Amino acid sequence: MNDAFGLPNSVLVLGGTSDIARALVRELVGGGAKKIVLAGRDPTGLAAAADEAKEAGAASVATLPFDANDVDRAATVVDSGFSAVGRVDLVVIAVGVLYDDEADERDPTRVARCVTVNFTWPAAALSRVAHHLREQGAGRVVVLSSVAGVRVRRSNYIYGSSKAGLDAYARSLNQALAGSGASVTVVRPGFVRSKMTEGRPKAPLEVTPEAVARAIVKGIENGSEVVWSPSAMRPIFFVLGLLPEPLWRRLPL
Amino acid sequence: MPRTARAEAGTDTKTAISKNAPPPPASEERTLSGWGRTAPSAARVVTPDDGNGVLASALLAAGPGDGSRKPGVIARGLGRSYGDAAQSAGGVVVDTRNLGRIGQIDPESGDVEVDAGVSLDALLRVGLQSGWFIPVSPGTRQVTVGGAIATDIHGKNHHADGSFCGHVTSVTLDTPTGVHEVGPDADPELFWATAGGMGLTGIITQARVSMRKVETSWMRVDTERHTGIDSLMDGLVRVDGVNRYSVAWVDCAATGSRLGRGILDAGDHATAAELPAKRAADPLAPPRRRGLRVPNLVPPRIMNALTVRAFNEAWFRKGISRAGQIRHLGGFFHPLDAVANWNLLYGRRGFVQYQFVVGDEHRAVIPQAIEMLQQAGAPCTLAVLKRFGPGDPGPLSFPIPGWTLALDLPVGPAGLRPALRRLDDIVAGAGGRVYLAKDARLEPEMFAVMYPRLGAFQAVRRRVDPEGVLQSDLGRRVGICEHAP
Numbered sequence: 139m140n141d142a143f144g145l146p147n148s149v150l151v152l153g154g155t156s157d158i159a160r161a162l163v164r165e166l167v168g169g170g171a172k173k174i175v176l177a178g179r180d181p182t183g184l185a186a187a188a189d190e191a192k193e194a195g196a197a198s199v200a201t202l203p204f205d206a207n208d209v210d211r212a213a214t215v216v217d218s219g220f221s222a223v224g225r226v227d228l229v230v231i232a233v234g235v236l237y238d239d240e241a242d243e244r245d246p247t248r249v250a251r252c253v254t255v256n257f258t259w260p261a262a263a264l265s266r267v268a269h270h271l272r273e274q275g276a277g278r279v280v281v282l283s284s285v286a287g288v289r290v291r292r293s294n295y296i297y298g299s300s301k302a303g304l305d306a307y308a309r310s311l312n313q314a315l316a317g318s319g320a321s322v323t324v325v326r327p328g329f330v331r332s333k334m335t336e337g338r339p340k341a342p343l344e345v346t347p348e349a350v351a352r353a354i355v356k357g358i359e360n361g362s363e364v365v366w367s368p369s370a371m372r373p374i375f376f377v378l379g380l381l382p383e384p385l386w387r388r389l390p391l
Numbered sequence: 392m393p394r395t396a397r398a399e400a401g402t403d404t405k406t407a408i409s410k411n412a413p414p415p416p417a418s419e420e421r422t423l424s425g426w427g428r429t430a431p432s433a434a435r436v437v438t439p440d441d442g443n444g445v446l447a448s449a450l451l452a453a454g455p456g457d458g459s460r461k462p463g464v465i466a467r468g469l470g471r472s473y474g475d476a477a478q479s480a481g482g483v484v485v486d487t488r489n490l491g492r493i494g495q496i497d498p499e500s501g502d503v504e505v506d507a508g509v510s511l512d513a514l515l516r517v518g519l520q521s522g523w524f525i526p527v528s529p530g531t532r533q534v535t536v537g538g539a540i541a542t543d544i545h546g547k548n549h550h551a552d553g554s555f556c557g558h559v560t561s562v563t564l565d566t567p568t569g570v571h572e573v574g575p576d577a578d579p580e581l582f583w584a585t586a587g588g589m590g591l592t593g594i595i596t597q598a599r600v601s602m603r604k605v606e607t608s609w610m611r612v613d614t615e616r617h618t619g620i621d622s623l624m625d626g627l628v629r630v631d632g633v634n635r636y637s638v639a640w641v642d643c644a645a646t647g648s649r650l651g652r653g654i655l656d657a658g659d660h661a662t663a664a665e666l667p668a669k670r671a672a673d674p675l676a677p678p679r680r681r682g683l684r685v686p687n688l689v690p691p692r693i694m695n696a697l698t699v700r701a702f703n704e705a706w707f708r709k710g711i712s713r714a715g716q717i718r719h720l721g722g723f724f725h726p727l728d729a730v731a732n733w734n735l736l737y738g739r740r741g742f743v744q745y746q747f748v749v750g751d752e753h754r755a756v757i758p759q760a761i762e763m764l765q766q767a768g769a770p771c772t773l774a775v776l777k778r779f780g781p782g783d784p785g786p787l788s789f790p791i792p793g794w795t796l797a798l799d800l801p802v803g804p805a806g807l808r809p810a811l812r813r814l815d816d817i818v819a820g821a822g823g824r825v826y827l828a829k830d831a832r833l834e835p836e837m838f839a840v841m842y843p844r845l846g847a848f849q850a851v852r853r854r855v856d857p858e859g860v861l862q863s864d865l866g867r868r869v870g871i872c873e874h875a876p
């Protein structure tokens with residue numbers, strides 16, 4: 139059960155090898171979370187993440203394989219995750235891929251993959267997660283969106299539009315869950331130094347996975363619907379959102 | 392608001408109605424939380440009009456579900472426990488508000504048969520008409536007899552009279568293995584497990600309570616102002632020897648040599664002869680009905696370090712040392728009842744109360760706790776200090792002899808949660824424990840250390856509820872409900 143501060147005892151992570159998710163699990167376990175289920179596609183990476191959670195103090199860590207390209211199995215994966223611990227206090231959806239160069243844009247298969255992994259699979263999984271949380275009468279979902287989806291820009295529009303879809307879906311789901319005891323927190327990080335952005339040049343306002351994790355925990359405690367990390371992203375994107383389209387297009391973003 | 396049992400069509404889609412089974416009772420899906428308004432969860436709420444067959448009927452309301460999870464059933468009184476004790480996420484909550492009959496008070500023994508949903512407010516109003524008062528009174532009258540038994544409440548007279556269940560002679564308990572009539576002499580094991588058992592041994596439908604004879608509804612009270620914690624604690628020890636009731640309010644904002652300064656109240660029921668002439672005409676006048684309510688729109692964060700300090704300073708200055716005042720029992724026992732829904736003042740995130748007890752030899756933990764919260768930047772709006780006498784046999788009953796401190800803490804400051812986790816360590820290390828009726832955050836490992844007789848409690852539970860039908864969010868959170876997902 140979640141405690142008075144909204145912090146969980148059991149956590150299911152879909153995308154358990156994500157750097158942000160790993161930092162979040164360390165933070166939650168440090169705060170008292172005990173039962174962790176990590177789902178992912180790479181068994182070695184999952185085993186490493188599981189060891190890390192145990193080292194941080196988790197009482198039990200289970201792992202679960204899934205591939206986000208396999209949309210038909212999304213519900214089954216979620217079901218296995220829930221039955222592994224019985225009751226899940228917090229579900230984290232961290233799976234995502236970054237496809238944003240010119241070659242990606244010209245390759246219909248990659249475009250489809252990006253949308254599938256970032257939006258279609260998470261949406262299907264969320265639908266099943268919502269079913270379980272309604273039955274439980276309690277619980278929270280943290281969905282990793284991105285500032286890239288807040289106002290989609292030319293330089294990463296495949297990724298950005300897939301996140302825009304996920305963001306809108308997750309926020310609407312939160313409304314749909316009103317009165318059910320369950321809720322959704324959407325996280326919008328800026329540039330995070332992680333596996334996903336490996337090799338990319340330093341960005342302004344760049345944050346670490348640990349900083350994002352701390353912001354998420356604070357957001358959970360606050361019961362926030364949206365978490366920005368770093369928090370400066372919120373006013374920045376408020377202003378960017380006001381720019382007229384012709385001006386927006388000319389910005390070097 | 393009486394309700395009739397009927398099957399709700401349409402909205403209650405989960406209920407499959409077979410031919411011969413009785414129709415499920417009316418129920419509604421609701422989000423519930425405790426007095427502290429933290430950690431809400433949704434459940435199906437039934438509000439029976441009759442104590443007969445409450446549990447069976449609650450299970451019908453649950454419907455068949457998808458088979459993956461048993462619905463947990465729990466009773467709820469007036470929701471005055473602070474945390475998640477009277478809620479069961481995804482399960483069924485039995486709201487006892489309509490179980491409200493009060494029998495005749497035996498003029499000799501003061502024993503009275505009452506339904507579990509009767510509030511102590513209603514019971515003491517009826518009692519005072521013939522000179523009977525409730526044996527133990529918490530800081531609010533707005534709790535039910537069922538809730539008082541399930542948390543084995545204590546009052547300002549614990550050092551003299553013990554806790555509530557010591558004044559209960561029988562309980563009717565509806566369990567998954569049938570209805571049991573229990574008492575200190577009839578299945579004492581189940582009776583004492585129910586005393587402080589947080590509703591997890593069954594649904595109490597009726598109880599027999601022994602009332603206390605009083606001549607008046609007034610109290611003779613001595614007030615002392617103390618400028619530091621040591622003098623305050625010494626004062627409590629001294630007055631406990633000669634007064635049935637005692638309590639101290641502590642200013643948690645004061646620091647340095649004034650750390651733990653406070654006001655001590657001690658007294659007993661005033662006799663008719665002690666009443667001043669203007670009171671003598673109506674010696675058993677009932678408490679005034681509360682008039683004030685907190686408006687719906689409360690500005691955010693009004694409970695902050697500044698307002699807390701100002702409030703405590705004012706309260707301290709108001710408390711002047713005086714002996715032999717005559718005060719109404721309503722104001723003496725239930726000062727907070729003057730404002731109905733004061734808990735809303737804490738805003739959206741609510742508040743927690745941390746109440747713990749440690750033995751006499753660990754009295755240093757009291758100032759240590761106050762100091763730790765100060766250092767963590769967590770303001771404490773209200774702090775109440777008391778001494779407990781011997782505990783009773785209930786394996787989960789809270790009181791043990793020593794010092795108990797109850798701290799009201801707004802949720803918000805980042806340092807609060809970690810500070811309370813450290814405080815758990817200190818309290819457990821001193822052989823103490825926290826009070827489940829107030830708890831909203833204790834972790835299972837810590838709970839098991841603080842309540843070493845958990846195993847005995849669980850053994851009784853396995854006897855009367857082998858399948859673990861009775862479940863609450865608290866029971867799951869602290870690990871009382873074994874294998875309950």
Ligand SMILES: Cc1cc2nc3c(=O)[nH]c(=O)nc-3n(C[C@H](O)[C@H](O)[C@H](O)COP(=O)(O)OP(=O)(O)OC[C@H]3O[C@@H](n4cnc5c(N)ncnc54)[C@H](O)[C@@H]3O)c2cc1C
Binds near residue numbers: 426465469472589
């Ligand atoms: C302002 C204030 C002051 C307080 N002061 C004190 C104090 O001085 N001393 C003290 O001991 N406590 C005190 N309390 C706590 C309060 O007395 C207890 O939490 C009490 O249990 C509340 O009763 P309730 O009817 O509201 O029960 P709820 O909060 O609704 O339920 C509390 C527990 O009792 C169980 N329960 C309720 N009814 C039944 C039933 N019919 N059968 C089985 N289980 C049942 C519930 O399942 C739950 O576990 C105070 C609370 C407030 C808000």
Ligand SMILES: NC(=O)c1ccc[n+]([C@@H]2O[C@H](COP(=O)([O-])OP(=O)(O)OC[C@H]3O[C@@H](n4cnc5c(N)ncnc54)[C@H](OP(=O)(O)O)[C@@H]3O)[C@@H](O)[C@H]2O)c1
Binds near residue numbers: 154159204282283333
């Ligand atoms: N890094 C940033 O700058 C940034 C900014 C905003 C939002 N985000 C979002 O934050 C989330 C976490 O990202 P991160 O920074 O922690 O990067 P990351 O470490 O690369 O995490 C991405 C996760 O998605 C998993 N994944 C990718 N494709 C998958 C597939 N087909 N099936 C199953 N799992 C798959 C990855 O698994 P493998 O480990 O096996 O690859 C990994 O666990 C993502 O949703 C990302 O979009 C990141």
